[in-house]
């Protein structure tokens with residue numbers, strides 16, 4: 001029996017059932033891959049994947065981006081709970097990174113090689129809040145007026161995790177964690193053509209700043225206006241997690257953000273990130289003043 005792909009009542013997203021992600025035959029995988037390209041966000045309720053199964057599922061989409069210093073660690077916890085069971089305090093670096101995730105963004109746009117896709121699975125969820133929300137940048141581009149489309153056609157923005165964290169008062173030193181590097185800030189066009197579907201999409205979010213050719217105020221205004229316009233219904237979907245749910249999304253054409261919850265209770269997610277294709281997701285970098293040093297590189301490692 002083929003899996004059931006039920007589109008969500010938004011311009012993106014589908015809920016996929018009647019399959020086991022850990023045991024897909026070739027036709028089932030083809031259905032999933034086709035649905036991924038069409039809907040950009042796929043929700044798989046109740047899969048309860050082991051870490052190995054999640055890694056294997058993510059690898060079907062491509063090479064994994066390694067987010068931890070240990071190259072054998074393919075999945076990472078996105079969690080406000082420490083290994084000893086205690087909860088992160090509001091002044092801790094990792095807590096501030098989690099709060100940063102509550103701003104609309106796309107994963108690894110601040111790395112030389114931006115991400116293709118991200119997989120998230122729910123392990124421990126709070127009773128309320130803590131949803132993940134996605135916004136469709138293909139539909140947002142389609143909905144732009146002709147003047148705006150023309151204005152942004154030749155514009156690019158720098159992407160930096162130092163920048164986006166500084167916006168929420170989190171000033172970080174190089175080496176403090178993944179993304180805080182000295183490879184420079186990638187310069188990425190505001191309009192990205194999807195390498196598979198050919199659809200144009202806005203490529204923006206909280207890491208984007210400093211559009212060459214515009215002054216700081218104009219740049220900031222344009223980018224925040226675009227996000228405000230783009231990230232609203234019918235282009236958004238927020239998923240309220242149940243433990244065992246798995247979601248994959250296409251970072252090349254959607255933005256996402258975490259929603260707030262009671263930070264005194266645990267929220268534990270498992271994350272695997274699929275690397276972009278260097279042919280379409282690699283960008284050259286410029287010096288990032290906030291990083292201090294500048295050592296250009298085409299590698300995320």
Ligand SMILES: [Fe+2]
Nearest residue numbers: 101105106107
């Ligand atoms: Fe993210």
